[in-house]
Amino acid sequence: MSNPPFGFGLPDPDKRGENEPSDSGGGQQQPGAGADAFNQLGQMLSQLGQMLSQAGSSTGPVNYDLAKQIAMQRINESGGGTIGSGSQSGESAVHDAAHLAELWLDAVTILPAGARTTVAWSARDWVEQTLPTWQRLCDPVAKQMSGAWVQALPEEAKQAAGPLLSMVGQMGGMAFGSQLGNALAELASDVLTSTEVGLPLGPDATSALLPANIEKFTEGLERPGSEVLVFIAAREAAHQRLFAHVPWLRQRLLATVEEFASGITVDTTALEQLASQVDPSNPASIENAMSSGLLEPQTTPEQQAALTRLETLLALVEGWVDVVVAEAVDTRLPGAEALRETLRRRRATGGPAEQTFATLVGLELRPRRMRAAASLWKQVGDQHGIEQRDQLWSHPDLLPTAEDLDDPAGFAERAGRTGDGIDPMAELERTERAEQEDAQRENRDDTGDRDQNDKD
Structure with missing residues (x-):
């Protein structure tokens, strides 16, 4: 992972020491042990009570009221x-x-x-319409991180903190809300469609384009604006076809993020340092301290496996869209290939999808995987036709794996063996029925054995 997940941050050497409380005697303030550190944090939280009460009514691990306020304010300031x-x-x-x-x-x-439905959104509309999905994505990560803080505290610190623990949650919710609000504002000013980050962020069955952002994207491309608009509309429509008619896909993507979040662990030995780095007279120091890297997460093998699955699935989605749109517009838009490569470079230089996922779960959708996925879908379609290519989406067990992306030609050859008139879904259903029948026979055999033993 090249970036820490949502709520975490790497230490900034330029800011080191900025937020350490001053000492009138000129000496550096030293963190106390356990309960002393939490008492210090409690004094700071008391001074922040009024600010907390004005931060909105949002409850939970992320203050979404604050996130929305910050995002909207930044969007308005930027016009x-x-x-x-x-x-x-x-x-x-x-x-x-x-x-x-x-x-x-x-x-x-x-x-x-x-x-x-097809709609044109402003940046404000994008924030409004996608925030419910961001809430589902962000809650598991933030909740697990917040819970890790409390669970890792010594018992004496928990007892000393008492009701202040709930205020710690409020403080964390504000810090996360501020981070999310700024990220959403950045994304809203750059994203071209509702699905550009690779997820169905907007309402179901709604195709949404952001014309103002598409105008900015068009500048310098030396292509007519109408041509760029149709190309972007084709990408959005292709995403919508996939998310609407592959019913398991939406849930699988979101569930994989949740699976990653459930495994988050935090080394909280630096909790005392966190308390010492917050200046009660400077509320902004809360966010700086919490993103200082002191609570850096530990990545487990299970989390790495979840990230690999998520990266692979996102690459398969983007690769399929890339191939289908290229085939649809190839002979109709003179600048289609140039636009296709421009969007690929947009990914490679840290486009909105990579930045968002790097912030959210420490994942970057690497262009190399997307290109490998596009090559795979192209070879399957060329060798076996679009029907067999698209039928692979009918069940997650039929999709290529991360290993298949390393050998697109090999997967295309194997995919042909499931063709020749064979319906992949029918084969899966037949296999599942056979497994169920085997399980029922085993149950009957076990029941018969028990009955015979009872008679004996």
């Missing part, structure tokens, strides 16, 4: 609250581009249109 002003930015232009994209996609995939 990003409008949909767009260019000729290609109106609602009608977005609808026309989406309609054209859907017609072209019909010819290159067996998955039907997934969006019932």
